[in-house]
Amino acid sequence: MGGEVRQLLEQIHRFSRRCLFRVLSMGPLPTHLAFIMDGNRRYAKKRGLEDGSGHKAGFSTLMSMLQYCYELGIKYVTIYAFSIDNFRRKPEEVQSLMDLMLEKIKSLLDEESIVHEYGIRVYFIGNLGLLNDQVRAAAEEVMKATAKNSRVVLLVCVAYNSTDEIVQAVKRSCVDKADRDVERIQLVDIEENMQMSVAPEPDILIRSSGETRLSNFLLWQTGNSQLFSLDALWPEIGLRHLVWAILNFQRSHSYLEKRKKQL
Amino acid sequence: MPKHVAIILEGNRRWAEKRGLGPSQGQEAGARTVMENVKDYFSMGINTVSLFAFSTENWGRPGDEVKYIMDMFEKIVKSEMPNLRRYGVKVSVIGKRTNIPESLLHLIGEAEEATKNNKEKQLIMALDYSGKFDILQACKSLAEKAKNGLINIEDIDENLMDKELMTSCSEFPNPDLLIRTSGEQRISNFYLWQSAYTELYFPSVLWPDFGGAEYLEALDWYQKRQRRFGLRV
Numbered sequence A: 001m002g003g004e005v006r007q008l009l010e011q012i013h014r015f016s017r018r019c020l021f022r023v024l025s026m027g028p029l030p031t032h033l034a035f036i037m038d039g040n041r042r043y044a045k046k047r048g049l050e051d052g053s054g055h056k057a058g059f060s061t062l063m064s065m066l067q068y069c070y071e072l073g074i075k076y077v078t079i080y081a082f083s084i085d086n087f088r089r090k091p092e093e094v095q096s097l098m099d100l101m102l103e104k105i106k107s108l109l110d111e112e113s114i115v116h117e118y119g120i121r122v123y124f125i126g127n128l129g130l131l132n133d134q135v136r137a138a139a140e141e142v143m144k145a146t147a148k149n150s151r152v153v154l155l156v157c158v159a160y161n162s163t164d165e166i167v168q169a170v171k172r173s174c175v176d177k178a179d180r181d182v183e184r185i186q187l188v189d190i191e192e193n194m195q196m197s198v199a200p201e202p203d204i205l206i207r208s209s210g211e212t213r214l215s216n217f218l219l220w221q222t223g224n225s226q227l228f229s230l231d232a233l234w235p236e237i238g239l240r241h242l243v244w245a246i247l248n249f250q251r252s253h254s255y256l257e258k259r260k261k262q263l
Numbered sequence B: 001m002p003k004h005v006a007i008i009l010e011g012n013r014r015w016a017e018k019r020g021l022g023p024s025q026g027q028e029a030g031a032r033t034v035m036e037n038v039k040d041y042f043s044m045g046i047n048t049v050s051l052f053a054f055s056t057e058n059w060g061r062p063g064d065e066v067k068y069i070m071d072m073f074e075k076i077v078k079s080e081m082p083n084l085r086r087y088g089v090k091v092s093v094i095g096k097r098t099n100i101p102e103s104l105l106h107l108i109g110e111a112e113e114a115t116k117n118n119k120e121k122q123l124i125m126a127l128d129y130s131g132k133f134d135i136l137q138a139c140k141s142l143a144e145k146a147k148n149g150l151i152n153i154e155d156i157d158e159n160l161m162d163k164e165l166m167t168s169c170s171e172f173p174n175p176d177l178l179i180r181t182s183g184e185q186r187i188s189n190f191y192l193w194q195s196a197y198t199e200l201y202f203p204s205v206l207w208p209d210f211g212g213a214e215y216l217e218a219l220d221w222y223q224k225r226q227r228r229f230g231l232r233v
Helices: A002-024 A040-046 A051-072 A084-088 A091-107 A114-118 A133-145 A162-176 A187-192 A239-262 B012-018 B023-045 B056-060 B063-086 B102-115 B131-147 B158-164 B212-231
Strands: A032-036 A076-083 A120-125 A152-160 A204-207 A226-229 B004-008 B048-054 B089-094 B121-127 B177-180 B199-201
Touching: A002 A051, A002 A239, A032 A051, A040 A051, A051 A076, A051 A091, A051 A114, A051 A239, A076 A084, A076 A091, A084 A091, A084 A152, A091 A133, A114 A120, A120 A133, A152 A162, A162 A187, A162 B131, A162 B158, A187 B131, A204 A239, A226 A239, B012 B023, B023 B048, B023 B063, B023 B212, B063 B089, B063 B102, B063 B121, B089 B102, B131 B158, B177 B212, B199 B212
Parallel strands: A032 A076, A032 A204, A076 A152, A120 A152, A204 A226, B004 B048, B004 B177, B048 B121, B089 B121, B177 B199
Antiparallel strands: none
16 A cells, blocks of 8 residues: 555656646756765764765765756766765775765666666766776776667766866877977867766756865866855755756846847 | 955946946946955955956957956056055966957056065956966966976876966965855856865855955855864764
8 A cells, every 4th residue: 555655656746747847848958967966974964874874865866866857858967976085085984985886886787777767878987097996897887888878968977086187188188289289289179188078068067065166076167057056965955956956047048148149 | 264365257237237327337337346445355364366357258249348348457457556566466467468459468567577576465367368278278388398308298287287377376376265246156267277176155246346345245254164164074
């Protein structure tokens, strides 16, 4: 009986979400959304749970948010999963995060995973050489397995720092033009060598838990993105936050269009 | 207290529209705000202040307005030079210099020369500056050095980049606090690399109305962020 009621509720939620999304789609929608999923540890502390459960709750929130984004028709979602700076945390925490990542990355290959439901192409962006062999191998397997998917894209930034990404792109640009005139290096050369060049620039960047910094995430790519800082901790983030961000995006978008027409 | 505060001066045009004035009057009001407040920006131990006045994107604006912004800039530099010298402020201008009128370039050169030995305070004016362009010119400079055998490409890292970016003119190249007025929540290609760990503050007040009180509010807001950061595990 409980299971049926739950299923019914789920159906009702889906239906009302579809109606809501249809209304939202009448205005411009972002093509690319980026998330800094901050606040898992604070969430665990707040509820008196052990550290690991904050990250597990965070993962569950991530799955819901991806579902909403792809249902709404947003094609690209980028998440800041693990920063190069995070390697400086306590070794036990880093290890447990790596274990969780390995588990979750592997689960993406399951039949019932969200990857198959939405035809997601997954990219792992970052200095993957810094990861342990198992996590790296799992990541590469997922990238290979989803390479043919083309409906929507998930970019997972792991062992990532934007300044590191830029340095690698600069190095590659120098190597490419080593024999030719250095003056001919252009923005597009650096751009092409950025790992994130597989996606357009994010329209919106959302950071949870109230921090108002980029923390070395997508610095090159968010020059024109609308930045939102939400007070809620990442596991507390839900549909209402996404809708709010999109409504703000639509309002700002129409203002910018008006300005462009004036010019 | 932040060592480096960066400000995106936005809202002159909207300020003028609200009052039924023309855009040039908006720019003038904006310039006045800079002139009236610039020395106070350095209070409380703040070493570097960056003002983002004009970017490559602005070139798309109607010709008259671009000329007016340049004229305003000239006016600010001329009018404030005696004050800046008196307060021991080093003036630096960063950005592409190729499209800036001769007269302004000359003035900038003079200002930089006259204040180059000042150490404790620095005013960086970003004129026709773009964060991506800054990274590109750093890249080209490093490529040139590599070509001339001064460095190896494999040795290029964050530190070498820091030294090549235009903000290397300051002892504190990375802003601790970035303020953008008029409520728009974007960096609009101002400091990109340099904003990696910068606290971002977006008050809704329009630039011409951003006075001493508003600046103190921003600093107050910044202090609260730092305290929370300190308490976090």
